[in-house]
Amino acid sequence: MDKNNVQQITFGGGCFWCVESCFNMLKGVESAISGYSGGHxxxxxxxxxxTGGTGHAEVVQITYDPVIISYDQLMDVFFFLHDPTQLNRQGNDIGTQYRSVIFYKDDSEKQRAENSIKESEATEKWGGKYVTELAPFEKFWAAEQYHxxxxNVNPNQPxxxxxxxxKIQKFKKHFGELGMLKDSE
Structure with a gap:
């Protein structure tokens, strides 16, 4: 991986434990860190x-090499991992902190995210209108170390x-068949 060529993207798709675990398995991803963005x-x-009172979403900030994994591939994974038609929730995780959100850094990235949403929505995989929020990236706060x-540390936690x-098993099967997982996965 070329450390001089890495880029970052930050998005939320429900509980960050799963999102972070899956993205860390991908070739071209240097790191996926659980944290918080979008709040005050x-x-x-x-x-x-x-509590939902800070306005933050649980997010994952991904550092990646675009020569190895593209922005579009990351978006495909993002839309695979969560249901973007559910407003302020993912399954039984309910609240604005679990919202579907993509944080963009500039107009070009915003346009790419809008295009990704339209393309994914057109597949009708999720059978409804996407409610994924697009928001300008401001700050990322890494979650506490135990997150x-x-x-990986707590697979038997209920x-x-x-x-x-x-969800991880489904992810590994799908993206493993596409050859996108790191060799150790």
């Missing part, structure tokens, strides 16, 4: 954002075994 409080804590790699684990 500096240095928010998990407990604060869970980083949470699934939420992980019931929700995260099955």
């Amino acid at each position: 409080k500096d240095n928010p804590t998990y407990e604060e954002i869970c 980083q790699g949470y699934y 939420y992980c075994s019931a929700v995260v684990g099955p």
